[in-house]
Amino acid sequence: MARPEDSRWAIAVGQVSTRPGQSDSVNRTFPAPSGIGDEVVGVNQGDEVPVNGSIDSITDGLVFTGTMKAPVHAECTRCLGPVNRTWDMPFTAFFPYDFTIAATRGDEIDDGKTGKHKVRGNSADRMKDEETEIFADEDESEDIYPFVEGGAFIDIEALLRDTMAEGLPLQVLCRPDCKGLCPQCGANLNDDPDHHHEVIDDRFAALAELKEQLERKQN
Ligand SMILES: [Zn+2]
Ligand SMILES: [Zn+2]
Numbered sequence: 001m002a003r004p005e006d007s008r009w010a011i012a013v014g015q016v017s018t019r020p021g022q023s024d025s026v027n028r029t030f031p032a033p034s035g036i037g038d039e040v041v042g043v044n045q046g047d048e049v050p051v052n053g054s055i056d057s058i059t060d061g062l063v064f065t066g067t068m069k070a071p072v073h074a075e076c077t078r079c080l081g082p083v084n085r086t087w088d089m090p091f092t093a094f095f096p097y098d099f100t101i102a103a104t105r106g107d108e109i110d111d112g113k114t115g116k117h118k119v120r121g122n123s124a125d126r127m128k129d130e131e132t133e134i135f136a137d138e139d140e141s142e143d144i145y146p147f148v149e150g151g152a153f154i155d156i157e158a159l160l161r162d163t164m165a166e167g168l169p170l171q172v173l174c175r176p177d178c179k180g181l182c183p184q185c186g187a188n189l190n191d192d193p194d195h196h197h198e199v200i201d202d203r204f205a206a207l208a209e210l211k212e213q214l215e216r217k218q219n
Contacts, residue, residue, distance in 0.1 A: 004148040009033070009157035013055060013062060017097075017151065022057040026066060033161040037168050041074040049160060061096035062154065070164045074172040078180035079188050089167035093159050099146040
């Protein structure tokens with residue numbers, strides 16, 4: 001049977017969870033989980049995600065705050081060229097010691113310290129309605145995740161997936177002044193800044209011809 005510590009997303013928290021007020025820093029690189037975004041914009045499974053943060057113990061659980069550097073691949077919305085850039089994505093997650101209590105208290109609980117928490121189901125449950133989660137999830141409340149069974153580890157696979165999926169940029173430009181594609185022939189105007197077409201628009205050509213005909217009649 002797979003042990004919790006064998007997960008590539010497991011973090012040992014045995015020390016910090018012994019009593020409230022303990023803190024431990026996390027500076028590690030984790031592989032990106034599957035299922036973040038799509039072909040157009042997303043994070044490839046297995047790509048390295050540096051995570052920096054700290055795990056702090058409060059009375060009823062652990063709070064993990066930090067920033068992950070998401071290695072986002074995307075298409076430029078103007079020129080469709082590839083964009084590979086690292087996005088800093090801050091996160092706050094709560095791992096309650098008693099997840100079932102937190103989860104049965106309703107959609108949101110309040111620990112009296114850090115404000116509202118949104119309750120997360122386990123990964124298997126979440127996969128079912130993942131699409132609605134990703135797009136409906138716009139508030140800034142922190143997310144709640146269960147401890148790994150036994151309590152000596154937390155597993156941040158779901159946290160990584162949720163944070164990066166929700167943090168994916170909507171409009172990506174390869175550079176702020178990307179010139180995009182020529183609307184007539186599709187040429188990349190960044191590669192060819194002087195690109196233009198000599199041919200006048202067909203409609204104007206037709207008008208010019210009409211004008212010419214009218215003028216001939218008049219004469
Ligand atoms: Zn571009
Ligand atoms: Zn053109």
